[in-house]
Each structure stands twice: as structure tokens, then as C-alpha cells.
Amino acid sequence: MNIVYIITRSDVLGGASVHLLDLAKGLTHKKHNVHILVGSEGAFTKELEKNNIKFSSLKYLKREISPTHDLLGFLEIRKYLSKIKPDIVHCHSSKAGLLGRLAAKTLGLPVVFTAHGWAFTDGVSPRRQKIYSKLENFLTKFSDHIITVSEYDRQHGFKYKVGTPDLVTTIHNGVPDIANSDRIFVHKENNSVVNLIMVARFEDPKDQYFLIEALSKLPKNLDWKIDFLGEGPNLEKCQELAKNEKLDSKIIFHGQSFKVKEFLNQADIFILISNYEGFPLTILEAMSASLPIIASDVGGVNESVSSENGYLIPKGNIDILVQSLTELIVNKNLRQQLGSNSRYLYETKFSFNTMLEKTFNVYTQVLEKRSLK
Template sequence: MKIVYVITRSDVIGGASVHLLDLALGSSKAGHSVDILVGGEGVFNSRARDLGLSCYSLKYLVREISPGKDIRAFFELRAMLSKLKPDLVHLHSSKAGILGRLAAKSLGLPAIFTAHGWAFTEGVSEKRRFVYRNIERIMARFSDQILTVSEFDRQLALKAKVGDEDTVLTIHNGMPEVCSNRVGFTESDQIRLIMVARFEVPKNQKFLLEALAKVEAKNWELELVGDGPSLANARKLAAQLGISEKVVFSGACDDVPIRLSRSDIFVLISDWEGLPLTILEAMRSGLAVIASNVGGVSELVANGDNGFVVERGDQQGLIDALTQLIKSAELRKKQGISGQYRYRTNFTFDIMLDKILKIYQKVLDRTK
């Protein structure tokens, strides 16, 4: 099978980027021919080539809405697909999903779109939800299959009349095993919290910092891994709250599994989500998780079992969850073990890859 993957951004490595690279590599190892098309030339391209994957840069595919560039991007995508002659095209991220489906269908190629969280999800402005909901309703007609990474997103699509029960299917994200999983649980007095996320919407490091400043227990330290446009403001806020000496800003890192293995609690505070890969990484590492109850998060974190889910905007709820886990080594260990079991039972990469490759074959059989 010859597969072309398409994603919009090359300048960052986010959840969708990691998912696509894992999937492309897994498909390649399974014996399929794989090419990747991505907007621009950045860290994504380097990572793909380091993995031995064929990756082409697209000059005009950009995240921002730009009618002139978007028209050029459509024809650029169409030309590349015509040249590569894939059996099917698998699209990731909103802009690539729109232009790529149009380009694929104009050539009679099967098109599969994965929604890594809808642009019309809860937490997004009503105006933006209205616009993207209607765009995705139209684009569903150009989709041979739509995959959502959470059942939350599938139900959101069906409620919005984006596709139907047969077109929209849920395949939860999965993560490969790594060798740096936790091998024990420390009972140190200094509790190490970690959040791995870019400093931009929908992530909300500000909310976490404000809650931590009000936690009565002070035997904690926080590592914030990631970069982005709101990083400078977060540094300033930590200083204003008087907790800067307890917060480490590590920037973008390529050794996240090792950093997770040295931590005690994983936190992810967001205004909206799809199905966060970073939570899966934390579960894989045996960490208790505190996360915002948005998107498909509750499909990963069973409240009170392998962590705590906190309602968006509930500062006291976040303070309470942080306090419980900071104070109890026994609870951290219990929830961490439970999370690791949930990961290995339901969210491994091999489980996800097997389901997606079966979808590819079904789509090809249907469209012959």
C-alpha cells in the first residue's frame, strides 16, 4: 500500500506531529510505502528524516488563513499527489485536512482525515465554532473516513452533523513503549511536578501557576517543558506570585520520557483538547495525572483511579487535587500503577496501528 500523510505545520512538534511521525514510521515498518507532505521546512522535517522517512516541504501550506497562499497550496498539494500516486491520502490538522481532501478527491484518491480535536470544540469562541462547524460539514462529503482520537470528539462531530455514524469512527491515540519508564516510586519530601506543553492556547500554564501559589503545602517543585509565545508572560507571573524559585522553565526538550521518569506528578491544564499524547506518555511512565476535564481527557484519566480530572476554570478543584497528591506518596503510587495498567491495556501504539491499517484496507476495498 502506498500512503501519503499530510500535516500543516513543520515549525513545531506537537501532539498531531508526534502522532503522524509514529504512524508513518509504523506503517513503513509494516511494509507500506510512505511519504509525508508538510507546510514549510522546520523541526518536523528534520525529525522525519532522522527517522528515515520520506518528507517533502510545501511552500504555500500555512496555518493562517491566506486566500492567495491557500489557493496555491491546493494546486501544490494536487501536483505532489499526482506525482506520488498514492493509494490513499491520510490528512492531519485543519488546514491540511481541508485543502488535502479537496486535492485528493479532485484526483479520485481516497481521503482519510484525522481530527486531533475539532476547531469547533467546547472552549472555542462561538463565532469560530459556527464557522468551522459549517466548514467541516461540507468537508465531510469529501471524506472516505473521518477518524477522531476520542469518543468525545466523535460525539461532538455527530451532534454537529459532521459526517454520520459510519463515516466518523474513534481510534484512540496510542504511544510506543520506551525504555525509560519509572522503575520505582520515591518518597522524597520534595515532590516533583511536571507539565509538558507548548506555551500557547489551548494550554493554560497560567492557571496552574496561580493554583500552585495557593497550595498550602510548599514541598513541591514544578518543571514546565515547552516553548511558545506565552512563555515570557509565564516567567513574569511566576515571579509576581513569589514562586519563581520553585518553577523550572526547561524550554523545548527531546528527552521528555527521561524527564517524566524523574517526576512524581504529571499535570496538564488546558482550555480544550483532543486526546493528549502527553497524558499517555505520563501514564506510560507510571505517573499520577491531574488534568483539565476537556475533550477526551476523561477517556484517559478515570477520576480518583489513575489521577484527577478538574473542571475547566475550577481553581479550588485544582488546588485540592494538587494538595492530595503532594501530601500522599501512597496515593501517587496507587494512581501511577493504575495509569500504567490502563496504558498497556488500551493505549499502546501497536493497538492503534493495527486499527488504523485495517481502516486503510476497508477504505481501499470500498473505493475500488
């Protein structure tokens, strides 16, 4: 199959771009022809080059709203689609979803859109919710199918009259297995220091600042350290807070890292504190590494995290976060049990191959439906 993917940003490796990179690698491995259209060049395009995945950098596809750039971006996408003539177009991220769907439809090409969390999700302003939900409702007319990465997002879309049950399918994110073969179900427990980790950019919707506040309230006798992987506009104020709370020796800021796998395989507890979410890939990666999870109960997080494999923290509840951290740091057996459950859930529900197969089935169904018209 000849597939074109479209995504807005190349400057960061976030959830949507990592998801697309894995999808492209998986389908390329299965001998499908994949070509990615992406705005500009950056960390994402470097990974595409490294993996020999074909791509074209677009000059005018940008995240920011600009009538001039958006019109030129639409024409740019249309030009590439006319040249490549794909069997199907699959758009990721809001701006690429807008321009890509419109461009594909003007050429009569079948097009799928994946919503990696709606732009009108809970937590954004009522004004933005109204504007973006109306826009997404309009764009359903230009969509052969829509994929949401969580059932929460699917139902949230219906709440705002975006899509119908036959148009929108939930396909949970899946990630390649990152666990070391000797690590599965067996954690590194020789060191008395309990290693915590959070992998996320320092920008909304994540809230590393709130996590550091909670860490400052832990009992002083607990032996722990935390690795923060990621960069972004909120990094500096988090570093200042860590310094002010005299936690410099326990909190390590690594910036953006391409060694997430190695860090996760050396960790004991995975944490993701957020203000709002879709369905985070990093939680699934941590589950594949047999880690217990502490995460904010927002978006679709509760579709992968429960008392079976970790703790769900009500948004903004610092007391429960401190209590959950304390319990897991103190209790080695609990960490092992929850971590083993994480691994089992990953293997049975969130493997990469499951996600890849379900996504390709959507393509097949869209093309079959087209052929009957």
C-alpha cells in the same frame, strides 16, 4: 501500501505532528511506503530526517487563511499527489484536511482525515463554531473516512451534523512505551522533593498561568518543584507570574525539550491544565511512565483520566486544583497506586500498536470498499 500523509505545520512538535511521526515510523517499520507532505521546514522535518522518513516541504501550505496561498497550496498538493500516486491519502490538521481532501478527490484518490480536536470544539466562539462546522460538514462529501481521536470529538461532530456513524470512527491516540524497564510500577521516592511536570506549548488551549496561580496557593510547608517543558507566546507572562509569586526556586522553565521521556521518568505527578482539548498524547505518555494524572476535565480527557488514575479538574476551579495537588504531593502511597493504575490502563487501552493496527484497518476497509464500486 503506498501512503501519503499531509500536515500543515513543521515549525512545532505538537500533538498532531508527534502522532503522525509515530504513525509514519510504525508503518515504515512494517515495510509500507510512507511519504509526508508538510508546510515549510522546522522541528518536525528535522525529526523526519533523523528517522529517514521521506517528506516534501510545501511552500504554500500555511496555517493562516490566505486565498492566494490556499489556492497555490491546493495546486502544490495536487502536483505531488499526481507524481507519487499513493494508494491512500491521510490528512492531519484543519488546513491540510481541507486542501488535501479536495486535491485527493480531484485525482480520484481515496482519502482519510483525522480530526485532532475539531476547530468548532467547545470553548471557541459561536461564530467560529458555525463557520467551521459548516465547512467540515461540506468536506465530509470528500472524505472516504474520518477518524476522531476521542469519542467526545466523534459525538461533538454529530452534534454539529458533521459525519455519520458509518463514516466516522474513534481511534484513541496511542503512544510508544517510554517507561524505563525498572521504572514500571515503581516510582523514584528516595528524594523528599515531589517532582511535578507539565509538557505543553505556552499557547491556547493550554493554561500554565492558571496552574502557577494554583501552585502559589499550596501550603508553604510542602516540598515540591515543577518542570515546565514547552515554549510559546504565553511563556513570558508565566515566567513573570512565577517571579512575582516568589516561586523561582520551585518552577523551572526548560523551553522546548527533546528529552520528554527522561523528564517523565524522573517525575512523580503529571499535570495538564487546559481550556479545551481533543485527546492529549502527553497524558498517555505520562501513563506509560506510571504517573498519576491531574488534568482539566475538557474534551476527551475523561476517556483516559478518572479517579482510578488521577484527578479531573472542572475548568476554572482553582480550589479543587489546589486540593488535588496538595493531596497527591502529601500522599506517597496514593501517588504509587494511581500511577500503577495509569500504567495498567496504558498497557490495556492506549498502546501504540493498538492505535497503529486500528488505523491501518481503516485504510484496508476504505480500499476494499473502493474496489467493490
